Amino acid sequence: MEVLASGKGAYRTPDPDGHREWVRTHKSRELKSKVMTAREAVEKFVADGDSLGYDLNMHKRGPTALLHEIVRQKKKDLSVAVRFSGLDPAVLIAGGCVSHIDVGWFIQSGTCSRAIQEGKIRTTEWTNGAVVYRELAGAMGLPFLPLRYIGGTDTFWQSGAKLVRDPFTDKEICLVPALNLDVGLVHVYQADEYGNARVFGAGLSPMETSSCAKKLIISTEEIVSNDEIRRNPQLTTIPYYMVDAVVHIPFGCHPGSVPGLYATDGEAMTEMMIADRMGTMDQYLQKWVYAFETHEEMLDKLVGARKLIQLMQAETIKEGYHV
């Protein structure tokens, strides 16, 4: 296949056979309980230098509690696949956890922009779609996939994509390399103790992120029985054998929303946005993350049961969420 042009962005060379070998030796086939605390899961499955990706964002059904735990444990040198993000990359960057990001898109964020402008973190350019498509390639066990976008742009030149001549049609087509994350995080509605998990609503990439990851931590709003999972197999998004840890964290996306369950905590979210804009994320993290041992303790002492009930009541639309 003739390569016509190559982007110069940094990326890890895909290794489908290496990933298969990892799956063979590290992924348990046993139906055993994987329930553990966020602290245990992050200690065990997130290492300095890992590549990290997660479904959705801190504002909507993202794994906020797990991201906060990563910050709390001061993980370092992560390469984060940032697509369709909210202020989640800002939180990770402010926590000193990040050395590189794959840019699908980050929301207008003082923390992110400053870190890049000051050369504190390196970037490789992609698009939102290209990042989840690279995860799809990884989830299919392939080294790359062709796509009909990204070509012709400076985004292409700063990415790891290639323009090739398609051997079947003789026309130009772009390819992107597979992304097999070291760590995937997905926040789900329901899971059993083995990790069979249900995601409702529009999701960004729950299946791709779960399937492509070497190590997968899911946090769940609710633990259900294995019988409950088997009663409605159509609802299962993630099968247990991909899952390394199941962390039970109600309000696990707070201050964000889990549609159908609870609304965004506007006050807490505004505080985060102001901290990002004013460059005071350190104080924000001190107040919301470092001051507590766990997400549950933060909810208990800083948010309070009354507020949490109000957030549940404010989420008036339930249709379609099976909750």
Added chain:
Amino acid sequence: MSEPITFSTTEAILVNTANLIEEDRTYWVAIGGAPMMAMMLARMTHAPRAFFVVEDGTISPEPPEYVPFLSGASGLAGYRALAWKDMNTVGFHCAMGYYDYGILDCLQVDMYGNINSTLLGGTYEKPERRFGGAGGANEIASMCWRTVFMADQEKRKYPERVEFITSPGYLDGSPRAREKAGLPANTGPYRVVSDMAVFGFDEETHRMKLLQIGPWTSVEELFAGMGFEPLVADPLEKLPVPTEQQLSILRAEIDPGGRVLGQGRWIEYQPRD
């Protein structure tokens, strides 16, 4: 003499965009910004059957009000959708040609319809100002049959050439430039909409071309808000003035808090009887 009509530049760009939206066409709309508001306005006025998807996989929702991306990521945005899928699925449907139009707002658009949402000044490694990057705009601008860009009429938003092509227009304007880069055939920028005008693109040169201008402004004032001089259609048509109905729906139903509509400056237009 008729009463003068008062509207903001933000309302003008929303109305100008909504007026382009057609019944029974499919739109991939940028999530939670001006394009979404324009879509809601069109669906509440002349085009209730305009169909739209957003990049998180929500297919044809009927949100009861405008939902900002950051603060309103609740069940509202996906309410009464036809289907809840994921980002790759929407990308596949677009790649196959199911989506007629994309609507995007942009930081900068140049004479060939290329858009920049990545950086200003400096180098890629060390930009003077860094923005969020391509997001879903690259997919939309590459694969929808026709793309509509929204950009306020300000000189900094209309440079002759963008310094970083984040998402593709007609690239260098040369024939088949998009196809040679692997993009689907017969796609590309269709309209650029501002608060003052609607632009298209010349079929031969792919250069931006002024098609319609608001009767509340002049060509001189318009060109002062551009970093290059576009081609001009002959005859140059007038844009319709925002109607009372459009303005009241925007103000009372789509953005009752005035969070978005209050931005920009006010225009007072005196219609001639």
